[in-house]
Amino acid sequence: MKQLLFSAAGNVAYAPGSGSMIRLGGALAAAGRAGGSAVGEDGDAPSSPVEQGQSGDVALWGEANDFPQQVLKSLESNTILPSVLEWKTRAVYGGGVVYGRVTDYDAGGNEVFKRERLPDVEAFFRRSNIARYAYEGLQNLFTYAQSYPELIQSLNKQKITTLTTQDTAFCRYSVPKAGQAVPDLVHISANWPDAKLGDEFTTSVPVLDPYYDPVEALKADTRGFKYVYPLALPSPGKALYQLASWNSIRRSGWLDVAQSIPEFKAAMFKNQLSIKYLIEAHEGYWKWKYPDWDTKVTEERRRIISDELSEFEKTMTGVAGAGKSILSLTITDPRTGEPISAFKVTAIDDKIKSGLHIEDSQEASSHIYTALSVDPTLVGISPGKGMGAGSGSDKRIAFNNFISTHRFHQDLILEPLYLIRDYNGWPADLEFRFLNPLAQTADVSTSNTSTATGGQPDAYPTDN
Known part of the structure; x- marks a missing residue:
């Protein structure tokens, strides 16, 4: 009898003689340490810390299970x-997802990628609307550092027919067990933190x-017939979410500072526009x-004070008052004998105009x-006195550096497509790529930059 071949997780075995695939469930787990141990070529399964x-x-997800909602x-x-x-x-996302084969490598070691x-x-791409899948998946990664693609199988389970992605804010894991690589389920609902498992609005x-x-x-x-294939950007010290x-900008307090400034200025606009001058009348003036x-x-x-100030304001305001002089009346303080100003006019400092x-x-x-x-410089000008959008060269270099440092994010979104390739029996050397348009100077011909090399097949010109 030929030896059975076990998967690393210990839950599947393959009999070469009959070509049978045997599902073992948790049969091997009892013989190993807590959570089971893998038997096969690797000898054991990867460690899986559980909090x-x-x-x-x-x-x-968060103390009140509403962390994504608080982020929003x-x-x-x-x-x-x-x-x-x-x-x-x-x-x-750039030019979207394409597929093809790596046919060679150039002198610099870059891939020569040929689309097919x-x-x-x-x-499959049409059925799954891969453009939407890729864009929404990237959006989830950048916002929450995780994404939840969903794979749907055919009725006979021989093919994966559809790939989609769930909104990360609507997803919660089931509680993982000790040694379990991933939780059993993802619960999907638009009603967290008040969602109830088992009701018509929650899917597991x-x-x-x-x-x-x-x-x-x-x-x-x-x-x-459907499964979640979770994707995540590594976050130190986080075992699950x-x-x-x-x-960090939310925890540091800088986001609160950024938000408090427009609120403060809005209050200034509301309350300061009606106060331009402070008029002080000495009490000795009325007795004099x-x-x-x-x-x-x-x-x-x-009544006397109101009439006097009304006459005073006629001099201070309106077109008719333009160019007029203000009489500064001085009287003698009967108590001290010192001269005092009957009226004192102070212009209120406009903190808004001064750029507070x-x-x-x-x-x-x-x-x-x-x-x-x-x-x-990639997004636009920064708020403040020294506003500037940056030169074309600054933008070009910054953009190319930005794209070149996000290959892992792209690879993560493409990962389920490789699973689908192998599951559906597509050519084993089929590769998936994002079209990455790199910015070039205006004097660089684009005729030589449209070849798919290094996973970056297209380039868009920009002014220098």
Whole structure:
């Protein structure tokens, strides 16, 4: 009898003699350490740390299970974050997803990538609307550092017919077990943190382990016809839900500073526009002009003051008052014998015109762009006195550097397509790429930059 070949996870075995695939469930787990051990070529399964303290059916994302919803509130209250995150998505998406084969390597070691058109792949791309899948997947990665692609199988489970992606904010894992590489389920609902498992608004979908032999695991899995293949950007110290690096701007307080400045200025606009001058009238003036002032009743005093100030304002305001002189009346203080000014006029300093808090706004904006890893010249001018969009060269270099440092994000989004390629029996050497348009100077001919090399087949010219 020929020896059985076991998968690394220990849940699937293959009998070479009969060509049978055998699903073992947890049969091998009892013989190993907690969580099971893999038997086969590797000898063991990769370690899978699981954080203690979770209970129930849903692994909480944040103390109130509403962390993604709190992130959305922060995005909606800021003028930079949403647009720059969208810009990052558009820039990395570039010309979209294509497929083909690497036919050679040039002298610099770059891939010579030749695009192809295969009927089965074309049909799959149309059915799945791969453009939407890729864009939404990148958007989820940049916002939350994780994305949840969903694979749908045919009724006979011989093919994967559709690839889509779920909104990360709507996804929550089931509570993982000790030693479990990934939780059993992803619960999908638009009603977190108030969603209820089992109701008509919540769907629970099995999860595939993206780290180890997902093709064979999917072939042996009988839990249904659709599965989540989770993707995530590594986040140090996070065992389950990852944390986007830009989130530090929320914890640092700089996002609060950026938001408080427009609120403060709005209040200034509302309250300061009606106050241009401060007029101070010395009490001695009224006794000097009206010797019987002390005997006058309050209502009469108020009328006299109102009439005097109305006449004074006629001199201060309106076109008719332009160019007029203001009489500065000086009287003698009967108590001290010192001269005093009857009226003192002080112009209220317009803090808005003087650019109050512009420097604070610039500093807060700088911290936000840094957290997002985007050069401000790529998006537009920075708020503040020293506004400038940067030169064409600055933009070109910054853009090319930006694209070249996001290959991993692209590879992560393309990862499920390689699983589908192997599962569906497409050519084994079929490769998937994003078209990365690199910026060139206007004097560089684009005729030599349209060849798919190094995974970056197209280039768009820009002014220098």
